Amino acid sequence: MGQESNAQIEGLDLYSYAFQSDPVPYLHRLRAEDPVHLSSHGFWFLTRYDDVQMVLRDAERFSSAGASWGSSNPMAKDKEKAKEQGGDVGKVGNLLRHSFNLSDPPVHTRLRGLVNQAFSRRAAEHKRERIEAVARELVAAAKVKGTFDLVKDLGFHLPIIVASEIIGIPTEDREKFRRSFEEAGVLMMPIKNKDVLERGVAAARWQGQYLKDLVEARRAEPADDLISHLIDAEEEGERLTAPEMMAAIATIFTAAGTTTERMISSGLYILLSNPDQFAALRDDRSLMEGALEEILRFHHPDQSTSTNRRATQDIEMRGKTIRAGDSVRVSLGAANRDPERFPDPDRFDIRRVDNKHLSFGNGIHFCLGSALARSETEVMFNMVLDEMPNLSLVTETPIKDPRRPDRYQEILVSA
Numbered sequence: 407m408g409q410e411s412n413a414q415i416e417g418l419d420l421y422s423y424a425f426q427s428d429p430v431p432y433l434h435r436l437r438a439e440d441p442v443h444l445s446s447h448g449f450w451f452l453t454r455y456d457d458v459q460m461v462l463r464d465a466e467r468f469s470s471a472g473a474s475w476g477s478s479n480p481m482a483k484d485k486e487k488a489k490e491q492g493g494d495v496g497k498v499g500n501l502l503r504h505s506f507n508l509s510d511p512p513v514h515t516r517l518r519g520l521v522n523q524a525f526s527r528r529a530a531e532h533k534r535e536r537i538e539a540v541a542r543e544l545v546a547a548a549k550v551k552g553t554f555d556l557v558k559d560l561g562f563h564l565p566i567i568v569a570s571e572i573i574g575i576p577t578e579d580r581e582k583f584r585r586s587f588e589e590a591g592v593l594m595m596p597i598k599n600k601d602v603l604e605r606g607v608a609a610a611r612w613q614g615q616y617l618k619d620l621v622e623a624r625r626a627e628p629a630d631d632l633i634s635h636l637i638d639a640e641e642e643g644e645r646l647t648a649p650e651m652m653a654a655i656a657t658i659f660t661a662a663g664t665t666t667e668r669m670i671s672s673g674l675y676i677l678l679s680n681p682d683q684f685a686a687l688r689d690d691r692s693l694m695e696g697a698l699e700e701i702l703r704f705h706h707p708d709q710s711t712s713t714n715r716r717a718t719q720d721i722e723m724r725g726k727t728i729r730a731g732d733s734v735r736v737s738l739g740a741a742n743r744d745p746e747r748f749p750d751p752d753r754f755d756i757r758r759v760d761n762k763h764l765s766f767g768n769g770i771h772f773c774l775g776s777a778l779a780r781s782e783t784e785v786m787f788n789m790v791l792d793e794m795p796n797l798s799l800v801t802e803t804p805i806k807d808p809r810r811p812d813r814y815q816e817i818l819v820s821a
Contacts, residue, residue, distance in 0.1 A: 415440050420451060420712075427806035430752075433740035442724045449733035450726075451712065453740035455747040455764070457723065461715055461736050462768035468715035468734060470771060471510045505653040507771065514770065520639050520646060521632070521654055522774055525662070530777040533568065537785045540567050545789045549821050553800060556817040560790070561671025565782055569663035573655055574624065574631025579616070586613040587660060617652040632658070658775070666779040668813075670786050673701040675817050676754060677787075678799045683756050688791045697756035697787070698780055703763035704754050706739040713738060713767065738764045794821040 418432060419425065425432050436443050437453035445451045452458055461468045509517060544563055548554040570580045589609035592602050621633060628634040633655065636646055646654065677684040677697070687693050712735035721728045728734060742763045743751040766773035773779075790797060800818035807813045 415443065417446065418443075420445050420447065423806075423808055429739060430743070433737060433743065436737075437740050437744060442726045442728075444726075445735075449714075449735050450728055452723075452734065452736045453744075455741040455744035458736040458738065458741035458764060459768055461734060462713070462764065462771065465510060465770055467718055467721060469510050469718050470508055470514070470715060505657045507657050511770065517646065517650060517654065518770075518774065520636060521658065525658075525774045525778055530781040533572070533778070534781060534785065536571070537564070537568060537782055538789075540564050541782075541786045541789045545786075545793050549793055551821075553818055553820050556674050556819055557667075557671045557814055558816065560674070560786065561667050561669075564670065564786055565666035565779075566663045568778070568782060569659050569666075572632050572662065573659060574620070574629055574633040575659075583613070583616065583659075584663065585609070586616070587656075587664065613656070614652065617655055618648070621648065621651055661773060661775040662778055666775070666782055669701065669779055670783050671814070671817060672705050673698075673783060673787070674790065674797075674819075675799070675804065675814075676701055676705055678797060678819065679802075680754050681798075683754065684797075687756060687787070688795055691788065691791075693756050694784055694787065696758065696761070698783055699761045699763065700754060700756050700758050701783075702765040703742045703748070703758075703761055706742055706763075706765045712736055738767070797821055 415436065418436075433453055436451065441452065441454040441457065443451040443453070452461060541564055544560055548559045551559070554560070566580065566584055569575075570577075570583070575583050586609040589605050590607075590613060592606040593610060621637070624631070624633045625637055628637070633651075636651055636654065639645070677687065683697070687697050715734045715736070717728045717730055717732045717734055719730045742748070742765060745751050748758075748761075766776040798820050800820050801816060804814040804817045807815050
């Protein structure tokens with residue numbers, strides 16, 4: 407971690423490249439020394455397993471509604487902050503506020519009920535044949551190349567293709583739609599570069615208009631996809647409003663696409679970084695279930711990020727007072743490495759038992775795409791192990807992209 411390891415915790419910037427590119431040592435120190443940390447951005451940051459689990463489960467005291475907006479977030483209700491970031495940032499926030507991820511019961515119950523069937527375990531199994539076909543094509547193409555990138559050639563494509571097909575994004579629009587998420591994602595972080603801000607706002611505008619047009623197209627001509635099903639679906643006589651529909655699509659694409667992309671590429675990298683574990687899984691596929699859970703625990707797909715909540719009342723935690731209205735963020739990656747919950751937590755072990763990680767959340771907001779993510783990753787791993795049993799790392803120390811430190815620039819491997 408270099409010189410930054412000696413920096414005062416009070417000065418730690420949770421949006422810095424240093425933290426996001428290698429969060430583990432910082433999370434270790436926070437968990438040990440300041441587990442209820444008031445960040446420099448004004449939100450509380452929690453790192454202990456018990457605290458994180460409690461917040462995720464306690465929807466009454468820790469609300470999801472509007473949890474991403476407040477003095478701790480650039481898309482704040484505060485008009486001055488919105489003005490600093492750019493005139494349309496607040497409009498983007500208004501759309502995202504309609505997401506079922508950012509709502510409490512009974513609104514959350516209604517919205518989630520409308521989208522839940524598409525991502526049930528049964529639905530994931532129903533899509534397995536298609537998942538296998540896409541994975542087979544990707545692995546075959548990578549094998550021909552000999553040396554290829556785990557991110558760009560394997561992990562990136564499968565979940566994006568599957569998520570787009572589930573939602574109903576036309577093939578010709580898939581790449582531009584995905585790129586709009588990447589560019590608009592900067593609006594959720596402090597922005598210092600005006601050009602980056604303008605690109606983010608432009609991407610969000612395009613995305614909003616695209617989804618609006620696509621929903622209207624499906625109203626006129628339904629298809630066998632999630633958008634059409636959401637238009638038709640009714641739960642206790644209620645339909646999704648237009649903003650709810652667009653927010654649901656955006657949320658689902660992020661959860662089913664980009665997060666699983668990281669699980670696949672990072673998971674293969676971790677396995678290849680532990681060749682004994684890779685060989686054990688190759689030779690004994692009964693270890694697959696445990697391997698998937700250990701990958702999720704050891705390296706949460708969004709390791710440097712956190713889950714947002716807002717306190718609804720004053721709460722005492724470990725000698726500190728979280729006030730009603732305060733933003734609270736829980737670190738799933740830190741909780742998954744808590745030594746009070748997991749013995750020897752920094753050891754990667756696909757045979758680990760009692761592995762109740764929090765990577766898919768907990769409580770009423772437990773990730774609805776968890777079954778699909780596991781299914782896609784399992785299929786891809788089995789295909790790689792069958793077709794490239796001697797796969798090995800070329801890039802032993804991957805570097806995070808300075809523009810997007812949640813992503814590796816490349817992880818080259820040799821078949």
